[in-house]
Amino acid sequence: MSWTDERVETLKRMWGEGQSASQIAKELGGVTRNAVIGKVHRLGLSNRVGPGGADPVEPVAEVEPEVVDDKPVMRTESATPARVPKPDPGIVVAEELDENGIPISAARRAIIPAGQPLPPQPSANEISPEALAKVNEVEKTAKKIGLMELTEKTCKWPVGDPATPDFWFCGLPSQQGKPYCEAHVGVAFQPMSSRRDRRR
DNA sequence: CCCTGATTCGC
């Protein structure tokens, strides 16, 4: 197979859509992901960060402020970006959400009296604002697939009310061994303090 | 082990 005009076009489109090299290779057929990556580089569209000058068109606002400290005392409510719609990682529908959009189980509510300044919990998790913001971002660009389209490689994060037609699943490529995509894994599971190192 | 993109280098 050779890089015909059409194939290059497909390559550019899919790469622009954020598809992985392997996905693109699979789509094109007859080429490996290495071939795709190699072509991508030769086309000079590996990273928008090109040499010479800053690209004027750069919609990607993936700013990752180094939020490392967490001051329990200072809670800047006004700085809260957007509220998470309502992730319902289950069939449970009307689950109450806390200020971070985290479901509060009925069980826990029964244990902890309302209006209590939560004492240190055994495994009290706090989801970083970044993660939540990322989820919001992702849900906009999610593939919005139905139950039938779910595979072992698609994010199974449910969005919306299962009882309404607006219910869908994220559908983005899931992490290996995980049921969710990277963004949703970040919300579903607490660990991970990743650093975006793009050296080289 | 699964995956990702990045780079090298013989062709």
Next chain:
DNA sequence: GCGAATCAGG
């Protein structure tokens, strides 16, 4: 120019 092999990371 091409892409397999390899590397480096998640």
